[in-house]
Amino acid sequence: MIELKVNGVRRAYYGDPNMPLLWYLRDEIGLAGTKYGCGVGLCGACIVHVGDSARQSCLTTVADAAGQEVTTIEGLHPDGNHPVQRAWRQHDVPQCGFCQTGQIMQAAALLAENPNPSDEEIVEGMSGAVCRCGTYQRILAAVKTAAEEV
Amino acid sequence: MTRIVNVSRRSMLKGAGGFGALVLGARIVGRPMINAAVAATSVGTGAFEPNVFVSLDTDGSVAIVCHRSEMGQGVRTGLPQIVADEMEADWSRVSVWQAPGDPSRYKYKDNQNTDGSRSIRHHFTIMREMGAQARDLLERAAARQWGVDRGDVYARDHRVHHTGSGRSLGFGELAQAAAELEPAGGDGAPRLKDPSEWKYIGRDLPIVDLYDMTTGGATYGADVRLPGMKIAVVARCPVYRGRAKTFDATEALEVPGVEQVIEIPPLGDRPAEFRPLGGVAVIGANTWSVMQGRGKLKIDWEPGPNESHDTDTYESQLIESARAGGHVIRERGEPDGAFAGAAKVHEADYYVPYFIHTPMEPPVAVVDATRTPVRIWAATQAPNETRQYVAEALGIDQADVACNVTLLGGAFGRKSKPDFAAEAAILSKRVGAPVRMQWTREDEIQQGYYHACCAQNLKAAVDDSGKVTAWRQSAAYPSLMTLWEPERNVGSSLENGLGLVDMPYNAVPNIRIENGEARAHLRIGWYRSVNNIQHAFAMNCFVNELAETTGRDHVELLLELIGEPTNLDLTADGVEDYFNYGDPIADWPIMTGRLSNVLRVAADKSGWGKSLPRGHGLGIACHRSFHSYVATAVHVAVQDDGNFSIPQVDVAVDCGRYVNPDRVRSQMEGATVYGNTVARHGRITTKQGAVEQSNFHDYPISRISDAPLDVRVHIVEDYTDHRPCGVGEPGVPPFAPALANALYQASGKRIRRLPIDTAELART
Structure with a gap:
């Protein structure tokens, strides 16, 4: 049995400890905001927070998260109004929207660690999260806006 | 009304x-x-x-x-x-x-x-x-x-x-x-x-x-959950039209969570259309289990008729075929005479490889075929074609199939081909439960509908005064019509209508546009902007070559080639079946003045003609597609090792009447990044019939670290009293040639083949 906390809720898991956190979140507890895009840590659509750091949940097993606090997009802010989420809306960032939950989780972790990032630091920090619609210039702008509030 | x-x-x-x-x-x-x-x-x-x-x-x-x-x-x-x-x-x-x-x-x-x-x-x-x-x-x-x-x-x-x-x-x-x-x-x-x-x-x-979309509450295809739903993944033959000779599912079935292994019948001799390719499906309670189970299948594949498809040799064949041409689709004047009498003839071959769509969300559909009507929830561009192919797969009437459309996590043409929903339907029927058919990224890259690779031969005759007197352009590519006509060996009016037969250099007195022959060895399918990508790339780069050959300014030469504002009359050049994006030419004419107009705007906004530091370049390209007119100017800064950055891009777009300007801007920004992937990353290759790439490590797409981050979109207002034109696709085609032209100015290296190889740009 593995115990972990997801968005503040205590969870017990009895299945395969090697199941990636991504599929545990999506299939086992129905948190669909975390997305599958590549399964091998190359796209960032599945980024969540484990403790304070951004993790690709497709490369993190449930066992890796044992005893830890996992935060998904659904738990980032009670009303969905984290400064990063608000900045995303201010800049109308999403097109298809699919990757944006991972982008937002990455950006929130980046700003928590570095509240005043330079453009170069934002680009480096966000480079693991792919957006096929190509919303990058708005992502950059939104992270900068959010940084003013964090 | x-x-x-x-x-x-x-x-x-x-x-x-x-x-x-x-x-x-x-x-x-x-x-x-x-x-x-x-x-x-x-x-x-x-x-x-x-x-x-x-x-x-x-x-x-x-x-x-x-x-x-x-x-x-x-x-x-x-x-x-x-x-x-x-x-x-x-x-x-x-x-x-x-x-x-x-x-x-x-x-x-x-x-x-x-x-x-x-x-x-x-x-x-x-x-x-x-x-x-x-x-x-x-x-x-x-x-x-x-x-x-x-x-x-x-x-x-x-x-x-x-x-x-x-x-x-x-x-x-x-x-x-x-x-x-x-x-x-x-x-x-x-x-x-x-x-x-x-x-x-x-x-x-x-x-x-x-x-x-910013809180995780948006529902995409894979987010649909039905009571009792099973998850499926399918192992498909690595070679198009191959099949499983035999398979052993013993170990797959031992994976906890795997419940059944079922064969989906192969395509056989039927046209591919949007039918399942066939394969071996692993079905179970959760995605992780079935993915693991699939990895443990032992399958002996019969590769079938496309086993010899190898892109290295295919590319050479297409280049030869483009040179040979033979199927004339537009002719004006006497090009043979003009070439024979030219002061100078300039000729070049261009090549664009296969691409695959890579929407962030791989294809996915949920189907409940246990009841009537059969119900589908799919990330689909085409809900009625989805109903059609699901009905065919189940042998039932289309009226008994209902299709809900979820949000699509990107699509780019892939999701108008509902083979994945038909797979889900077959499996749902067999297992007696709703099924979510989940394509993996590897499936998406290796089993897709590929953007047609294309070779083009371009040839221009130039007279003593530097005027272009003849233009020959010939394209050879596998046709997407082979989805319905597998034996077809030449392009269609639809594909040729995407920026080839409607080549806009109307001032050129002698023109010949041709197709060479090519057979298809993969499923060929439309991809955002479709054949416009290669046509715009070749002709815009070739004009840049001609500008150099004739010692002219590129923009000045382009404006001269486009000529006086007019509605291009292709019928006068013998084109009777111009596609025009499915629309009447009277309603959406080819207005060369609008093309010149966006070109001037992009040139002006980008500071065309300004002096640039060493290693910098400014390139431009313009193209009409989906009735819209787009010109893109790209500023590059090339380092000694050939790596480069793109400090600024200016996009001038005339899409006629528009509804939501922010979405026009966002589409142009996104199309620029999409074009960046086309120009620098995209390349699908095959060996022994099988696609060699599998995920984003060997089929990379543009990231924030290489994307243009200062894309300035200029919506041209001069024709907003005209009918609305397309916005989703027209921003893509001009980017790659504008970039290639900028890189030539910066580095002196001609790019005639995509993707761009930065090693070739290095200062030697």
């Missing part, structure tokens, strides 16, 4: 569409009407339903149907925005409902297949009429209630007002009375607003799904 019925007068239609009226629970204003827990259906619960697109409740809440698929272009905002404007509805009281596939309700000028950048241009007027009709009925209902003249009432901001008395009634208060009226048709058809009266059309509105 479209005939529009007041649906609320025809109660038998309520709840029609194959689902029953299941929507009430999810009907909350401001929430998108995509809900996995219930079968989404069309509007059918409001007090007043003037037509199938509008529903008004007595509390004043309005639901507007979006009948096209949202894949990032903003259609769920743009189409309803038009309706709301003409209706005088208050946008804050509008919710958007997603239509299921239902041609009986949603087929007007066009079908529901969301591709070809058609949604706004084919539905702009219809959506206006839908909104105007609702407004008209509400106004007439108020006039009747007050016993006043129809001409003395008017709707504004969700109320109907009487000019004489200052009385007014809210839309909700009028809903029931309006539902009793007959819509006016013919001469009495409601007047459409003058553009000066528009309050939403032409204005930025945030997309309706913005909150959900």
Whole structure:
């Protein structure tokens, strides 16, 4: 049995400890905001927070998260109004929207660690999260806006 | 004028569409009407339903149907925005409902297949009429209630007002009375607003799904969960048209969570169309288990007829075929004579490889084939084709198949081909439970419908004064029509119509455009902007070569080649079957003046002609596609090792009348990044028939670290009184040639082949 906390809720898991956190979140507890895009840590659509750091949940097993606090997009802010989420809306960032939950989780972790990032630091920090619609210039702008509030 | 019925007068239609009226629970204003827990259906619960697109409740809440698929272009905002404007509805009281596939309700000028950048241009007027009709009925209902003249009432901001008395009634208060009226048709058809009266059309509105997309609440294909649903992945033959000779599922079935292994029959000799390729499916309780189980299948594949397909040799064959040409599709003047008598002949070969779509969300569909009607929830661009191929796979009538459309996590053409939904249907039927068919990224890259690789031979004759007197362009590529005609060995008018036969250099007196022959060895399919990508790349780069050859400024030469503003008449050059994106040439002509216009704007905004530091370059390209005119100017800074950055891009776009300028800008920004992937990353190769790439490590797509981050979009306003044109695709084609031209200026290295190899740009 593995115990972990997801968005503040205590969870017990009895299945395969090697199941990636991504599929545990999506299939086992129905948190669909975390997305599958590549399964091998190359796209960032599945980024969540484990403790304070951004993790690709497709490369993190449930066992890796044992005893830890996992935060998904659904738990980032009670009303969905984290400064990063608000900045995303201010800049109308999403097109298809699919990757944006991972982008937002990455950006929130980046700003928590570095509240005043330079453009170069934002680009480096966000480079693991792919957006096929190509919303990058708005992502950059939104992270900068959010940084003013964090 | 479209005939529009007041649906609320025809109660038998309520709840029609194959689902029953299941929507009430999810009907909350401001929430998108995509809900996995219930079968989404069309509007059918409001007090007043003037037509199938509008529903008004007595509390004043309005639901507007979006009948096209949202894949990032903003259609769920743009189409309803038009309706709301003409209706005088208050946008804050509008919710958007997603239509299921239902041609009986949603087929007007066009079908529901969301591709070809058609949604706004084919539905702009219809959506206006839908909104105007609702407004008209509400106004007439108020006039009747007050016993006043129809001409003395008017709707504004969700109320109907009487000019004489200052009385007014809210839309909700009028809903029931309006539902009793007959819509006016013919001469009495409601007047459409003058553009000066528009309050939403032409204005930025945030997309309706913005909150959900930023909180994890938006529902995509893979997010649909049904009670008792199973998950499936399929092992398919690495070679197109191959099949499993034998397989051993023993170890796969030992994986905890794996429940069944089922064979899907191979394609055989049938045309591929949108049919499943066949393969071995692993089905179980969760995605992780079935993925692991698939890895443990032992399959002996029979590769079939495409085993020898190897892109290294295929590329050489296409180049030879393009040079040879042979199928003339446009001819003007006497090109042979012009070449023979030229002072100089310049010739070059261009090559663009196979690409694959890589939407962030791989194909996925949920199908419940255990009951009638069979129900589909799919990330699909084409809900009715999805119904068609699911019905075929199950051997049932299409009328017994219903298709709900979720949000699409990107699509780019892949999701108008519903093979994945047909797979889900076959498996759901076999296992007796709803099935989610999950494609992995590897599946998406290795088993897709590929953008046609293409070789082109370009040749120009130049006279003593530096004038271009003849233009020869020949393209060889496998045709996407081979999906239906597997033996076809030459391009189609559809593909040739994507920027080849309509080559816009109208001032050239002698022209010959040709196709060489090629056979298909993969499934070929449309990909955002389709063949425009290679055609625009080759011709825009080649003009840059000619500018150098003739010692001319590139923009000046382009303007000279395009010539005086006119409507290009291809029939005069013997082209009888010009595709024109499926539209009448009279309605959407090829206006060369608009092309020159955007070119001038992009040149001006980019500071064309300015002096640049060493290692920097400014390149430009222009192209008409999907009726829109786009010119892109790219500024590059190349390092000694050949790596480069793109400090600025200027995009000038003339898309005629537009609805939501922010979504026009976002599409141009995104198309620029998409073009960046085309130019620098995209390349699918095959060995022994099998695609060699598998995921983003060997099929990279543009990241924030290499993307242009200062894309300045200039919406050209000169032709906004013309019909709306496409927006989703036209921004892609000019980017790669503009970049290549910029790199030439910066590095002196010609790029005639994509993707660009930075090693070749290094200073030696």
